[in-house]
Amino acid sequence: MKSISSVLRGISLAFCAVMLIASSFFWAASPAAAETYNVKMGTPKGLVFDPAVVTIKPGDTVQWQVGSLPPHNVVFDSAKVPDGNKDLAAKLSHKGLEGAGKSFEVNFPADTPAGEYSYYCLPHRGAGMVGKVIVQ
Numbered sequence: 001m002k003s004i005s006s007v008l009r010g011i012s013l014a015f016c017a018v019m020l021i022a023s024s025f026f027w028a029a030s031p032a033a034a035e036t037y038n039v040k041m042g043t044p045k046g047l048v049f050d051p052a053v054v055t056i057k058p059g060d061t062v063q064w065q066v067g068s069l070p071p072h073n074v075v076f077d078s079a080k081v082p083d084g085n086k087d088l089a090a091k092l093s094h095k096g097l098e099g100a101g102k103s104f105e106v107n108f109p110a111d112t113p114a115g116e117y118s119y120y121c122l123p124h125r126g127a128g129m130v131g132k133v134i135v136q
């Protein structure tokens, strides 16, 4: 005859097995999770994007956050995106100037072509405030 504790142990083992199977199914069913990358606009180092280069995958999002010396914006250079795609460059750009404490996010859709996307901050382009997003 089984004792209560061995029955309970059996139940908890079964429960663990079910959870393990359920969680592995969840991980197998969900595609690679999209990520968000953070870039500071203006730092104590000056008029720079930090990090100046981010490497992402299609579907990921880049969040630009105003740091020092605002205002800033992000303009993708149509001459420096894959195939000189002006429409895509315009779509990814955030031309509105943002002040202290502001941030904005730009999603790179799942069908974004791989390659290098160079951008600049319009008011500070001459000061060398440029950055790059590499889509893998």
Ligand SMILES: [Cu+2]
Pocket (backbone or CB within 6 Å): 041, 047, 071, 072, 073, 121, 122, 123, 124, 129
């Ligand atoms: Cu700027």
